[in-house]
Amino acid sequence: MSHAFAKFEYQERLARLRQKMNESGLSLVVVTNPSNYNYISGYDAMSFQNPQALLVSSEDLEPVWMGRGIDRGSAENTTWLSSGNIIGYADKYADNVPDHAMHAVADEIKRRGWNKGRIGYEGNSYYFSPQGFLTLQECLPDAQLVDVGVLVNWLRVIKSPREIEFMRIAGQIVAKVMGVAHDSLKVGIRENELAGRIMQAQAQGVGEFGGACPSSIPFIVTGEHAGLPHSSWTDDTIRNGSITALELAGCYLRYHGALARTFSVGEPSASLARLADTVQEGLEAAMAAMKPGVTCHDVWAAWQGVLARGGFKKNSRIGYSLGLSYPPSWREHTLSLESGREDEIREGMCFHIICGMFLGDGTNKGDPHYELSETVLVTKTGVDLLTNFDRKLIVKH
Amino acid sequence: MSHAFAKFEYQERLARLRQKMNESGLSLVVVTNPSNYNYISGYDAMSFQNPQALLVSSEDLEPVWMGRGIDRGSAENTTWLSSGNIIGYADKYADNVPDHAMHAVADEIKRRGWNKGRIGYEGNSYYFSPQGFLTLQECLPDAQLVDVGVLVNWLRVIKSPREIEFMRIAGQIVAKVMGVAHDSLKVGIRENELAGRIMQAQAQGVGEFGGACPSSIPFIVTGEHAGLPHSSWTDDTIRNGSITALELAGCYLRYHGALARTFSVGEPSASLARLADTVQEGLEAAMAAMKPGVTCHDVWAAWQGVLARGGFKKNSRIGYSLGLSYPPSWREHTLSLESGREDEIREGMCFHIICGMFLGDGTNKGDPHYELSETVLVTKTGVDLLTNFDRKLIVKH
Structure with missing residues (x-):
């Protein structure tokens, strides 16, 4: 070999x-x-x-x-x-x-x-x-x-040129996987069927690059387990009026790109639309803040500023460095985008910036839940997006 | 919920x-x-x-x-x-x-x-x-x-009636999954594509019973990694003349059935056919020996007798109890079918009996490799097969 x-x-x-x-x-x-x-x-x-x-x-x-x-x-x-x-x-x-x-x-x-x-x-x-x-x-x-x-x-936190190639492929895989999920998610499909289509796409990969099995299952957060970030999928049916958050990965030779998007099946409520706008603005503020020389805390603070202005609250961190990994997690267990973490951002690092408004941490019972994320590579001056997928709340009819 | x-x-x-x-x-x-x-x-x-x-x-x-x-x-x-x-x-x-x-x-x-x-x-x-x-x-x-x-x-080793229901469903799922693998495996398919179809079938489940994600990936043992039981799949293409061993699981509400079969793409060699016959006879001897009152060692010894008569050698154990589990393994880490293990077999236990002739443990470099297994429930008098799939070497053209 x-x-x-x-x-x-x-x-x-x-x-x-x-x-x-x-x-x-x-x-x-x-x-x-x-x-x-x-x-x-x-x-x-x-x-x-x-x-x-x-x-x-x-x-x-x-x-x-x-x-x-x-x-x-x-x-x-x-x-x-x-x-x-x-x-x-x-x-x-x-x-x-x-x-x-x-x-x-x-x-x-x-x-x-x-x-x-x-x-x-x-x-x-x-x-x-x-x-x-x-x-x-x-x-x-x-x-x-x-x-x-x-x-x-x-x-492992600074990626070599060849590792970056693998990260780019992983990012392309997960964007493609999210597209398959997008096309599959509709009223009447069962969560497990959606999971099956996602996993098939994960293994398919992109072009000549076959996918490996990511370190976690596809997280399909909806229905009875809405707002619960690591919940197992069920065999319940997706219903009209439901909100489904997907946190998925693409994996190439054990390198991971991760991506979260949220889908409204049916017309979104005004409160969901407002939450979605705030989270997107917050994620984009975090991405804009990320560059060599700033700290993990600074990136978190950029998000936090937007969140506070919008009147929302969330305690948990908004991401971590990622790359090579084996189950049960695709994170590297080193850099963490959270309050007080003074580790410096450097060129060649890769992050999954994930803004999750979870039940009990961002939202309360009965409120809409929401997840949005990107995988990025830190460049000389900012970040390069590895996951290319429409960033808005996605409405399916 | x-x-x-x-x-x-x-x-x-x-x-x-x-x-x-x-x-x-x-x-x-x-x-x-x-x-x-x-x-x-x-x-x-x-x-x-x-x-x-x-x-x-x-x-x-x-x-x-x-x-x-x-x-x-x-x-x-x-x-x-x-x-x-x-x-x-x-x-x-x-x-x-x-x-x-x-x-x-x-x-x-x-x-x-x-x-x-x-x-x-x-x-x-x-x-x-x-x-x-x-x-x-x-x-x-x-x-x-x-x-x-x-x-x-x-x-957890003795299953309750409801756990046995779940084990039966898991067994039905993995038999169906193996059928999908059987239909998909042919010259020209890539290993990762085969993995994708398998995982989709695992999530699909059977009838109303949606599948959960098994505790290990589908093991696709072929090509450059022939004979290596826990190897990752690659994106290589299945070639004519290759031997592919599949060890797969079906999972329902975290209960697992596991099943291994081996496929010859193209006409099998005489040595592969003889190995397949011996392993099948050995597995069937182990299944016939398994009943309440005998020991794990006795089951292993029944297999070992057939193997020795056939002139083959294998050191590693031939199975373990299974049921409820989370990644990274579907075994229970208690009962083990191996030499010298005097734990008693009892009604209500479930086993994955897996006869794997691996590279360096059962076969040598250049020899054919082979895996064959069943998941069984111990009854009052013997075993009940939970995985229903043709037990012969499978030849695909």
Whole structure:
């Protein structure tokens, strides 16, 4: 298989990680976030339901991939690592009973003499459990385990030219997907049928670029679960007079573009129209404020100013950086567009700016709900829109 | 919203959990596995990318749901809990920076006076991180934290009559999905297009029963990633002479049926035909062996006997119990059909028996690969097949 990136791009990322490790005096990092070990090694498979890790030494050595034996071939197929650095553990560890798979990882660390010094772990990675952590701690008594948090995620916030290509493709995919949703959404279609058409379009992709499966399901927010942003779709029918918010993604080689639009089936009420106008103005104010040198807080504040003038209130943040990811989320868990966050916006970052007026956070019971978003790339002077789709409240008859 | 189950069914489950808690002297369990808190409370949303927990006291009190503020409405909408027991935490915890969301959970535990005694946590749940665990430990100094492992998962292994209805629907969905895959798979279709048709069929469901999104992507194992069981689909084209293994699921209200079949595009080689016959015979031997009173090992051994007679070898297990689940896996993480596992098979359990001859585990480079599976319900005397689809190697021209 050809890798998603040239070997030198992975090695450049590895060099940046090593630099961070040296700054923190880390002798080894046990990378357990699937997006992070994809970033460094290229590993791509939906196999993270079993513990996996990439061992990155501060020495000038190739990283070591570890996972379940039956997934070893996926590492051979998708990483740039040599065979001797791809280690499958025995199947008895598959359910971590009686012993946790991190026993096997610790054994490999010892075998390579890496069991001393300051060893970093990702303390808030989705697929690294307390048992896994405690197992490492128990099996590596000569090491000092250090939580590196989202240190590796931070390496991912500035996109390379090739990553930007992938982000553009992902943005094109989600715009096309929203078009399919637009054409499908009408009175009488069931939510699950709408979801099916959306997912087919997500996989279809654009032109020669086939879509991958996004890190979250299509969020279809309507009917009995109107205003509830992460609710599961149901098999209820879309009714006349309903408001449907869609938050969707397009995914190409695990890079994501995300896009939210809201549909009124039937003539919108005056209050919905006013909400839609305010949210659009607020989103556009946030986009206009985003450029190198300002902070995440500044972008949020631009939105907040419009919202307050319109007499609306919302507490939750309005977006985050995104790019490469695996389920269950397409966000990077680093930059967050919220009050008080002083992280600086820089060229090459990508954001999903999502202005969601949710039930209990933006709207009250009985009020209209509304979601509107764009995925953008930060340029030298502002932002470049990656998702091209009419930004107004969409009325379907 | 009507819940998936009647309130008394949730309360019966809660009573069984309390009994286990009393046996272990636990005063509280912090349930963090989404399938487990769905099982007890009914909570259903794809919101587990942020920390969530269900607090279950050993006292005769309603459990308490906790999650991000914007998801509070989903708990109102899908659980049987009263409003006062549905707690949303502030949005500053959304990325667990600077403080982990488990601070808010610990505060609620203290507010209710539950911060003493033996408090259970799920040490290997996908969405409960080391940081979350260490935060609870730090914030609850008067408690003794106890890893309860998959204690709650074990409550789920015997299905109720209504759960069995859902499993039957899920089985019907996946059989229909496999039919769509069968009709779509031909020379020239791209893997991603095949995935799109499969996902559309998964969402469509059967008849009035709309499908939910299964816990894993459709596994399309072919071409450059032949024999690699959890590999991502690509946008490569299906070629003549290729072998494609599909492992798919159908999902209804989060209950899963899973099914694997293998397709030869073009006339199969003699070695593929022989492998297919052996695997089918082995699967059927395992199904014939499965009945109340035998062990997981016995079922595995029945398969192993056929395999050995055929001159084949495979180390990994051949299945697991399944039912209710959230991403990233549809297995229950309890019963496993493997060598040496002495857990007893009982009426009302459901299994995915999957005989996968993978690259490096069943087959070698250059050999044909093969997957075949069924989802079954254990009855009084044997098994009832939930997935009805022709079991032979499928040849497409």
